[in-house]
Amino acid sequence: MLKNVSVTDDGRTVELVWNDDHRARFHAVWLRDNALDDKTRSPGNGQRLITILDIPADTNIAQAAVVNGDLSVRFAPENKTVSFPSAWLRANAYDRARTAELGWIGEGVAPWDKQTMQNSVPRSSYTAATHDPAVLKGWLSAVRTYGFAVMDGLPTESGSLCRIVDLFGYVRETNYGRWFEVRAEVNPNNLAFTNLGLQAHTDNPYRDPVPTLQILACLENTVEGGESSVVDGFAVAKALQRENPEAFRLLSSWPARFEYAGTSDVRLRSKRPMIELGPDGQMLAIRFNNRSLAPAVDVPFEDMPAYYAAYRRFAELIEDPRFEVTFKLEPGQAFIVDNTRVMHARKEFSGTGKRWLQGCYTDKDGLLSTLAAIEETRKEAAE
Known part of the structure; x- marks a missing residue:
């Protein structure tokens, strides 16, 4: 008072x-x-x-x-x-001390690495989240805080991953469809649809705006390998900044360009920094995808060698095992990632057996809205 x-x-x-x-x-x-x-x-x-x-x-x-x-x-x-x-x-007070540090991380966001997260992956039961607002609140809150979470007990039916989205928002349909298949194909239009390992990346950086959430659900998995992994891009970016402030400045000051042309009728392009900061220096987003990176033409000539050195070091840190949390999806399991922060990857898997995942996109505004509504309802009930 x-x-x-x-x-x-x-x-x-x-x-x-x-x-x-x-x-x-x-x-x-x-x-x-x-x-x-x-x-x-x-x-x-x-x-x-x-x-x-x-x-x-x-x-x-x-x-x-x-x-x-x-x-x-x-x-x-x-x-x-x-x-x-x-x-x-x-x-709502705005008369407060301001941080001068570039790349500061907003309240309620907790960076993590392998040591802090490997044995405490946030997860929930689909059935429990469907019937108990407290469970759903906990799961949505984990996504807000850590940028990813696992959900167990999803029906192993085609398209069932959309039921997760129904808990908080709406599917964002793209040229890949309402959802897309992630399994080995002949002559695929995306390298994700092979049995090759994939470097940790954010999805669809060539879109403007980029889908802010991605869900991957497992329907079948009998292959050797193919483990999923996640990397907190904010934690990696902060590590880069501590190690080499100039590298951090270059990747956050100059835009990268991303392109996708998987079919004759699709030409997607965007231009954003790999490390995106707000006007006040807050870290807002990570965009990292070697497969769709287009030629950098906005970096000044004199800065290009240092920019590429920064890009290389950022990539090395992203692949550093100390930042990687790994798990293998079993049928009926799914995980969600904040596609503006958490990169996901896949280990190479054998050519025998079957690995069938489905993916879809949705957006954080729906998730954060649903979470805020649950929190306010519970707060009012407590009062």
Whole structure:
């Protein structure tokens, strides 16, 4: 709860003090734009009902007070009074110390390697996740935190992997179809459809936007080899940064180009850095796929040798066993990866026996939305 408020800078800002002596300042125009009253935001969906042009340019705070632990503000020249919950203000405070480090990782994301994850792979039962919101919450939360998770007990029927997507979102159909087969083929249009081993990679970096989640489900597996593995791209990128900050800067500053032309009617192209950072330096995404990497033409001539050295070292770290978590999918098992962070790979497998997997794409917005809805429902129930 708040214990004190003071208006500063001729009403253009306000300084708040909470009971634990935490302090934060807010601008009048920010508070007015984010007012929570039913004239500013729709009570039904929370969407804003006004535009920035509806807010007077000379908006200021005529009066501010702590009322029952929350903030009450009267704005001028509108003479409008609005209440702000103290917890909401604390959660949305922007007056805080900023990290100067490039590549910082957002809250709730936990980098991992083989040592920390090999014996604690997050997993859940499909049946339990279907019937128990708490189990589903745990599984979705693991994907948010670690970027991957395994699900057991899936029906071994063609297309059953879409049932996992139905738990939280929608299948993203592509030129490969609603789902695609992952098994050895004659003259395949993608090297994934062979028995060759595949380097750890993110899928479809040639799309814009890239599918943000991928699911691979096993229907049959009697081959020798063919183990699946996952690598946390954020953990590898941080390792590269610690070892060689300049290499990290090059891979995050200059875009790589990716292309795919598997059939005559498909020409997919995109241009993004292998390590993508936000304007504030936050690490947002990893794109790494040697099979679809196109010629780099955006890197300056004088930087190209160092860029390729950085690319080589990044690839070496990605293949370093200390970052690799390995498991073999059995029929009825599936795993999901955050395709903007976690790379997946496959070991080479024998030409005898059968290995039949199916894959599909979906997106994180649905997963994070479902998870947030479950969390808020459980929080409200607890209150």
